[in-house]
Amino acid sequence: MGNPFKIMLWCYLMLLFAAVVAVFAxxxxxxxxxxxxxxxxxxxxxxxVLVFRFSRNRAKAYVLTLTYQWYGSFLLFTFPLLKVLKEEVLYQLLLVGLFIAIYFLARIDQRTEVPIVFPDKDRELDKVKTWIAYMYYVIPAIISFLGVSGDYVKTRILFEIYGDEVMMPYFSTLIYIFSCWLLFLFSSLAYKSHVKEGYLDR
Structure with missing residues (x-):
């Protein structure tokens, strides 16, 4: 996996970027x-905290740290939509609840016979692709299309045509959905590595 400490430092940059987005968007x-x-x-x-917890193996502490850094980044990416709905506390609570639920849903999915994210290779059912799995993997492409692939010029034109009141919630929703998608992916990978493959027990 490379040097866990260096990877952790790079993840801090990701966390910093997410924090900037959360503050200004x-x-x-x-x-x-x-x-x-x-x-x-x-x-x-x-x-x-984790270095004290895994004092005999700091590599585990670094790996867990970068895992939680990504989770923190995904949480911060939900803030723009929560800001848009500042006056709607119920909707905010529902969105936060959904985000937290995604974390647990990914782990529940990993306990199923054929999980969506990287099923075990020693099962014959690995080749079975459900419609849910197909829909999950196509979500980033749909978000990219709906978000005009991050094209600044096209985005500015959309804001000029429809105004901030329409486009701010629109793009904030896309960011929120993508953060949930990433959370499901990384939560699945973490569960597969840390629990199913017993990384933390080694």
Whole structure:
């Protein structure tokens, strides 16, 4: 996997990028800025806690740290949509609840006979692809298409035509969906490695 410590440092850059997005997109909000700082600080302290927990094997601490850094980044990417719905507390709670549920759904899926993300190779059913799996893997392509592939010029034109009131929620929703997709992927990989393959027990 390479040097876990170096990988962890690179993941901090990802976390920093997510924090910047969370603070300034779609608009600055003091309350969400405090939440962003809180998440960022927790992720900064994570290595210290895990190094004490796995004092005999710091590589495990680094691997777990980068795993939680990615989770923290995905959480921060949900903040733009939560800001858009600032006055709708119920919707905000539902979105946060859905995000947390995705984490557990991925782990439940890994316990099924044919999980969506990287099923075990020693099973004959591995070749069986359900319609759910197909839909899961096509989501990034759909998001890219709906988000005009991140093209700045096209995005600006859309904002000029439809205005901020329409496009801010639209793009924030796409970011939220993609963060949930990534959370499902990484939660599945973490469960497969840490639990099913017993990485933390080695």
């Amino acid at each position: 779609p608009a600055y909000d003091s309350t969400f800025t405090m939440w962003t700082i809180a998440v960022f600080v927790i992720m900064l302290l994570m290595p210290i």
